[in-house]
Amino acid sequence: MKRYTDFLKDSKFIQWQLLPDDALNKYWQDFTEHYPESEKEIQRAIVYLKHEGLNKSSLDETERALLFDKIQATIWNRQQTKQRRLFWYAAAAVSLLVIGLILFYTQREDVMIPTDKELIVGELLNSEDIQLITSEESITFQNDIDVKLSEKGKAEIMQKNKGTQEIDIRQNQLSTLIIPYGKRSTLTLADGSKVWLNSGSVLEFPAQFGSKKREIGLRSGEMYIEVTPDQNKPFFVHTSNFNVKVYGTKFNLSNYTGSPQTVVLVEGSVSLQSTSQKELFITPNEKAVYSGSGTFATQKVDVNQFISWKEGYLSFDKTPITEVLQQIGRYYNLSFDYEQDVNLQKRTCSGKIYLSENMDNVMSTIGLLSSTIYTRIDNQIFISHKPL
Secondary structure, eight states: OOOOOHHHTTHHHHHHHHOOOHHHHHHHHHHHHHGGGGHHHHHHHHHHHHHHTGGGGGOHHHHHHHHHHHHHHHHHHHHTTTTTEEOOOOTTTOOSSSOOOOOOEEEOOOOOEEEEEEOOOOHHSSSSSSSEOOOEEEEEEEOOOOEEEEETSSSEETTTEEEEEEEEETTTTTEEEEEEEEEEEEETTTTEEEEEEEETTTEEEEEEOSSSSSEEEEEEEEEEEEOOTTTTTOOEESSEEEEEESSSSSEEEEEEEEEEEEEEESOOOOEEETTTTEEEOTTTEEEEOSSSSSSSEEOOTTHHHGGGGGGGGEEEEEEEEHHHHHHHHHHHHEEEEEOOOOOTTTTTTEEEEEOOHHHHHHHHHHHHHHHHEEEETTTEEEEEOOOO
16 A cells, blocks of 8 residues: 655646646545555655645746756656656755655755755654655665665666666755665765665765765764875764865764764764864874764774674674664564563673564564564564563
8 A cells, every 4th residue: 555655756746736627636535546555655644744834835827837847857757667766856946855755956066055955854754665865856676775876877776686777966966865764775975986875874975076076974873984095175973063175085974863963984084074173183093072062082993893884783792682672673663562570671682683674573583682572563563571
């Protein structure tokens, strides 16, 4: 059954909400009669669209008609391949935000700076599919993907067990790669720098870099990156609170909502720049934690514990089970409840836990390590003592 986020990406649904007519009304009436189980999700999409999108815009009838023309002009994309889904969009003059898929940018020769409209991706991160969003369309993938950008503005996409396809990406626009919970992917940028993206991540990137700077943005999630050195074009990774300036290096950046933002340097040199602190340099095998007030706390760490996820496993050394569960919950988008007499804080874990596609395999490993059992209801895990 379709979820309401699917309807929000359906061009015919958007047309119906923006410019309803008798034909569209009949189409959606017939649709709900044929698929009555979808009516609740359709109503949810309508409410979300009106409250989060249309009510926040200043579209008059002329602008709505222009948007309608843009939708009509790009419908042919749906017929090109079953995997490509039409992504409706508007120019900067049309100030419309539906579910955060539309971004507006002030463009200069060397950098594209996002305006104050932030990307809202909560529901998309809960999706089962990876999404590559360009300025013209949204392409979905069921399995992990490897994306390679060329200097000519083309993207070669290899999907696990699905083969390879190639698409064109506009050079003067940012694209967005959304990795939902439970998936991982890689992206090789036009300069050869390689990015590994963890579960629940959103990365913004250009098809090509400008003549003076190389810039990408991690809006949420976690990435490990190996940056190709170029002394003439510094590399920056932007987050909501600080920027990382790269001097040819390997490092891990974690930017999950509800968790401290961290940078772990593996090799080379980076500096951290926030609005309220001078440029801070960190050294290899050092972790910097953003305090929330513009400052950073640093400490020496075993970097393997922070980058092993890109190889498909989590590495622990006498780590409290509660911290282990926090990482697993973040990867699979789960929450944990414990019985009052289950004291996991005193129990630790050392070794590796492989990030299986089957979450039950992972939880069985946790049960063996902590002598507990679990029950799952939707995305919530209840942990209790193992019966004697």
